[in-house]
Amino acid sequence: MLNELNNIVTFLNNYIWGIGMLVLVVGSGLYFTIRLHGFQFVHFKDMWSRIIDKQDSDSGISAFGSFCTTMAMRVGTGNVAGVAVAIYMGGPGALFWMILAGMTNSAVCFAECTLSVLYKTRIDGQYRGGGAYCAERGLGWKKYGAFMALILMIGTSVFMPAAATYTICDGFHNAIDIPMWVSALIIALILAVVVIGGVKRISAIASMIVPFMVTVYLIAAVVIIVMNITAVPALIKTVVTSAFAKNAxxxxxxxxxxxxxxxxxxxxxxxxxxxxxPTAAAAETSHPVKQGMANAAGVWLDTVIICTASGLMILLTDCFNTAGGYVGSGSAELPALAAAGTNGVVFVQLACKTVMGKIAPTFIAIMLALFSFTCLISYYYEAETAAMYLFQGESKAKARKIVTWIMRIGMPVLIFIWGNLESDIAWNLSDLALGSCTWVNMLIVLLLSPKVIALYKDYEEQMKAKKDPYYNPNKLSWSGVDKEMWKDINKKYIENDK
Incomplete structure (x- = not known):
């Protein structure tokens, strides 16, 4: 049955992740980069400064808390196992396209997060926003918004956690031979404790874990890179040349x-x-562009910096194989892995082993556990926000509570199941969810792009005037925006400008 399911999911992924997705993602990234005048390069310093704002409120979390919660979702399996899988399937050249995608994707992230903040509203005293809210409030597409919310809720609570859960369980199984089901059970129980505390607890835990795990992982990567520094120039040449042509x-x-x-x-x-x-919308901020900037910086940290670090560790130590038949010489274990078709996190473990010795697999397993677990708690928040949209309104208050508790119990149960899957089906399920969400979301982001450009122009004008940028709904007055909420948020700014 699982083989049949995997075949169906693989078939769907071949269409979802075909040439159309390539055009959509790369094209949208280039479009926003051009229309926003390369903001991710022009405002590089400003982009990073927006992360450190720690002002929060009863309705929202701080920009830093939002950033950490978002990074909890971003910095996960894709940064370690995902990079290894890309190199296995596409060779060293895949790293080049991953970095390029990260640079241009930061503009896409900026656009979607800026829109989410613009169209956010208060539900049960908390800021809520996201693609579904943008579809309804920005375009008047209520049914499409409900469809988006349903796709996101199912994708982030059911399918997307598969790869993260499998990666944690597989990491500990490879490192210290813990049975997959034992790790899955422990993860499920801890997740249940965290998500019951709601968004405030999720944000607090993410703010503690994310800075620590990112710092430790990057230090390990720098050590390995420095110890192989003489091989870096040749490797850069290999990565670039392999990116544009088939490598023999x-x-x-x-x-x-x-x-x-x-x-x-x-x-x-x-x-x-x-x-x-949704996490961007939860932030307490005076201007949508500020949070858009912070989230764009997150893409750079995640893809351009951390993914590159993982890729360099693997490639510099030659601890990788490829689907095309290449077998690395960095570890005596690689021929056996090639024969079995095994790839993923084990490449990073072997790379670290060249420097750390026997403790490397355990170190990577712990890092992966932190990376992937923070992914899981962030996935839950995205799913909860989508559910809040589907069941918004006073008449559905009871239904909201019921659905929330169903997810708080149901997601940990699914986590236990996903922890016992095979690698292929776990990644395929996650790819299916990611691809589906991308298609339905990007349509809204592109259609609302004039609003993004107008907000960015407003932000730049205020920056040039030496002002602390804020959004004034009386100046940029669009239907669907919760004007009263924004007037309340920026009351002091608006009064000072009178």
Whole structure:
């Protein structure tokens, strides 16, 4: 039965992740980069400064808390196992396209998060927003908004956790031989405790874990890179040349190389799929562009920095195989892995083992557990926000509570099931959810792009005037925007400008 399910999911993914997705993701990234005058380069410093704002309120979390919660979702399996899978399928050249996708995808993330903040509203005293809210409030597409919310709720609570859960269980199984089902059970129980506390607890835990795990992982990567520093120039040449032509050594056609780089870059950053939008909307901020900037910086940290670090560790130590027949020489275990077709996190574990020795597999397993677990708690928040949209209104208050508790119990149960899957089906299920969400979300983002451009122009004008940018609904007055909420948020700014 699982084989049949995997065949169906693979068939669907071949269409969802075909040439159309490549055009959509890369094209949208280039479109927003051009229309926003390369903001991710022009405002590079400003982009990072928006992360550190720790002002929150009863209705919203701080920009820093929102950033950490979003990074909890971004920095996960895609940064470690995803990079390894991309290199296995597409060779070293896939890393080039992954980095490029990260740079352009940051503009897409900026657009979707800016829109999410613009069209957010208060439900049960908490800020809620996302693609579904943008569809209804920005375009008047209420039915499409409900469809988007349903896709996001199912995708983030049912299918997308499959890869993250499998990766945690597989990491500990490889490192210290813990049975997969035991790890899955522990993850499920801890997740249940966290999500019962709601968005405030999720944000607090993410704010504690994310900075620590990112710092430790990058330090380990820097050590390995420095110890192999003499090989870096030759490797850069290999990555670039392999990105534009089929390599006789590593195999893989140019189409597969680009597809793998873009797919894993998109999976890692989640830019365009609407996954970061609800968390961005939860932030307390005076201008939508501020939070859009913070989230764009997150894509750089996730894909351009952390994914590159993982890729360099694997490639510099030659601890990888490819589907095209290449077998690395960095570890005596690689020939056996090639024969079995095994790939993924084990490549990173072997790379670290060249420097750390026997503790490397356990170290990576712990890092993966932190990366992937924070992914899971973020997935839950995205699903809960989608459910809040589907059951909004006073008449559905009771239904909201029931659905919320169903997810708080049901998602940990599914986590236990996903932890016992095979690698292929786990990743295929996650790819299916990601691809589906991306298609339905990007239509809304592109149709509302004039609003993004207008907000960015307003932000730049205020910056040039040496003002702290804020959104004034009396100046940029659009239907669907919760004007009273924004007047309340920026009451002091508006009064000072009178």
């Amino acid at each position: 050594v590593f195999g893989g056609t140019i189409g597969v190389i680009i597809q793998q780089g873009v797919k894993r870059g998109t999976f890692s950053s989640a830019a365009g799929m609407g996954e970061a939008s």
